[in-house]
Amino acid sequence: MTPLNIPEWQSLQRHYSDLKYTSMREEFALDSGRFDRFTANCGDLLLDYSKNRITKKTMEKLVALAKSVDMSGMTERMFTGEGINNTEGRAVLHTALRNRSNTPVLVDGKDVMPAVNAVLGQMKKFCNQIHNGEWLGYTGQKITDIVNVGIGGSDLGPAMICDALEPYAVEGVSVHFVSNIDGTDLSTTLDKLKPETTLFVVASKTFTTQETLTNAESARSWFLKSAQQQDVAKHFVAVSTNAEAVAEFGIDTNNMFEIWDWVGGRYSLWSAIGLPIALYVGIENFERLLDGAHEMDNHFRHQPLAENIPVIMGLLGVWYINFFGSQTQAIVPYDHSLARFPSHMQQLDMESNGKITNRTGQRISYKTGPVIWGTPGTNGQHAYFQLIHQGTQLVPVDFVLPINSHYPEVDHQSILLANGLAQSEALMKGKNAEEVRRELVEEGFEGEALEALLPHKIFPGNRPSNTLIFAKLTPEMLGKLVALYEHKVFVQGVIWNINSFDQWGVELGKQLANAIWPDLKSDGNIAVHDSSTTNLIKLIRQLRD
Numbered sequence: 001m002t003p004l005n006i007p008e009w010q011s012l013q014r015h016y017s018d019l020k021y022t023s024m025r026e027e028f029a030l031d032s033g034r035f036d037r038f039t040a041n042c043g044d045l046l047l048d049y050s051k052n053r054i055t056k057k058t059m060e061k062l063v064a065l066a067k068s069v070d071m072s073g074m075t076e077r078m079f080t081g082e083g084i085n086n087t088e089g090r091a092v093l094h095t096a097l098r099n100r101s102n103t104p105v106l107v108d109g110k111d112v113m114p115a116v117n118a119v120l121g122q123m124k125k126f127c128n129q130i131h132n133g134e135w136l137g138y139t140g141q142k143i144t145d146i147v148n149v150g151i152g153g154s155d156l157g158p159a160m161i162c163d164a165l166e167p168y169a170v171e172g173v174s175v176h177f178v179s180n181i182d183g184t185d186l187s188t189t190l191d192k193l194k195p196e197t198t199l200f201v202v203a204s205k206t207f208t209t210q211e212t213l214t215n216a217e218s219a220r221s222w223f224l225k226s227a228q229q230q231d232v233a234k235h236f237v238a239v240s241t242n243a244e245a246v247a248e249f250g251i252d253t254n255n256m257f258e259i260w261d262w263v264g265g266r267y268s269l270w271s272a273i274g275l276p277i278a279l280y281v282g283i284e285n286f287e288r289l290l291d292g293a294h295e296m297d298n299h300f301r302h303q304p305l306a307e308n309i310p311v312i313m314g315l316l317g318v319w320y321i322n323f324f325g326s327q328t329q330a331i332v333p334y335d336h337s338l339a340r341f342p343s344h345m346q347q348l349d350m351e352s353n354g355k356i357t358n359r360t361g362q363r364i365s366y367k368t369g370p371v372i373w374g375t376p377g378t379n380g381q382h383a384y385f386q387l388i389h390q391g392t393q394l395v396p397v398d399f400v401l402p403i404n405s406h407y408p409e410v411d412h413q414s415i416l417l418a419n420g421l422a423q424s425e426a427l428m429k430g431k432n433a434e435e436v437r438r439e440l441v442e443e444g445f446e447g448e449a450l451e452a453l454l455p456h457k458i459f460p461g462n463r464p465s466n467t468l469i470f471a472k473l474t475p476e477m478l479g480k481l482v483a484l485y486e487h488k489v490f491v492q493g494v495i496w497n498i499n500s501f502d503q504w505g506v507e508l509g510k511q512l513a514n515a516i517w518p519d520l521k522s523d524g525n526i527a528v529h530d531s532s533t534t535n536l537i538k539l540i541r542q543l544r545d
Helices: 009-018 024-030 056-068 071-077 112-130 154-162 183-191 210-224 228-234 243-249 265-270 272-281 283-300 309-323 341-351 386-389 415-429 433-442 447-457 473-495 504-521 531-543
Strands: 039-042 045-048 146-151 176-180 196-204 236-240 328-333 370-375 396-402 465-473
Touching: 009 056, 009 309, 024 415, 039 196, 039 309, 039 447, 045 309, 045 473, 056 071, 056 473, 071 283, 071 447, 112 283, 146 210, 146 272, 154 176, 154 265, 154 272, 154 341, 154 473, 176 183, 176 272, 183 210, 196 210, 196 272, 196 386, 210 228, 210 236, 228 236, 236 243, 236 272, 236 341, 236 396, 265 272, 265 283, 265 341, 272 283, 283 309, 283 473, 328 341, 341 370, 341 473, 386 415, 396 415, 415 465, 433 447, 433 531, 465 473, 504 531
Parallel strands: 146 176, 146 196, 196 236, 328 370, 328 396, 396 465
Antiparallel strands: 039 045, 045 465
């Protein structure tokens, strides 16, 4: 099935032809109820999508498109454990990890919830042992530093959450993340730590990931410069399914936390991959994170499509990507704690929906996932916002605005929020020639000088944005936000008829790296590569210290 042949898609194409020159500024002037019409809530999280190039008819047609691909049916198939990851023959059940209602979820006739709860209980016991001093290092000192060794979903999600929830950190506990195979990452981290008070969490589902295992082995070598082999078990734990490899490494398998094949890496922070989160902010706050995600899950599963925040945001993304030709999406949180939020969303979206074949393996002829990017406001305003305001590309923006700061003693929040709201207003309204001319006259410009400067100060406006606004960045709210974007990605994958839950594109580079690595380790004959790669290998050999 190609969405291009769906009558509802074709209806949207005709509607786009009628609407593409419509001005948002004019729509706001004509409709005093536009904000009320184009907002949606999930508890205390509000989505304002009124600053989009849409009308009431647009949203009706987009919702009709969602219905035509059985969005609600596909959603139920995911939540109930059907094998919708068809290329890997797996269920997709990150939602079960935060199923706080504990209703049964069946995979191949077996309820997965007892196993999920057992691992959560294991995490709770371990975190309490670390925090109350029952678990001590090899010299009898308390653990003060947690080092997560992982990559991809085993790094980005937990790192982002820990940064965002720093105000909730357990006193006396610091957390560090090592992912890059570049030795600088590990070395600069270890330089700050003491072996006797450091705990390593090695996160690898198969315990074979090259980058993770190389970093873990180097961390173990660093540790053993001060300790004995039998001490490894007190300072290394694992999140994996491969008990044999974990034991061979020196980790007590009683300290291995299980993860399942129906948990994709970029969706895994809710699982034992989130152990560093729980160690850093406490198991209670980790469970609050799960609570927030569960609230969004219920909203997504049960709320009507027209009032459903992930559905609305997913449909708006399709509207801009497939009809307006937009290729990127900016996510701009006005909260420094969310500095890594765009990076996590980048992996979530681009690894999920960066596909060129549909669910049945046929090559597709329409655009799928956009390039996701962004940094915290207000920094971005002094960097790339020039392109968003006056560039030739249409870049939809998501503004993420917490109203209250965790650091109110520094009275910056009103200025921060004013900037975020101003940017969304400026993108929508722009500034026309008449307004620019009036400003220049007031500034004393006239004649040729005025006319020369005038075109440079015109802002076309009509640039779309969403605003997500909430009271404060709590663990519940952060869980809700992340789950929102997970479901938005799912919505778009359903419409594009692609499998959002595999990532075969990651594998080819790994295979070729394994073929090149032996050539870099030795001075022998180089294997057969293209001429560029072969000559680069020769150059590296010549220049290596």
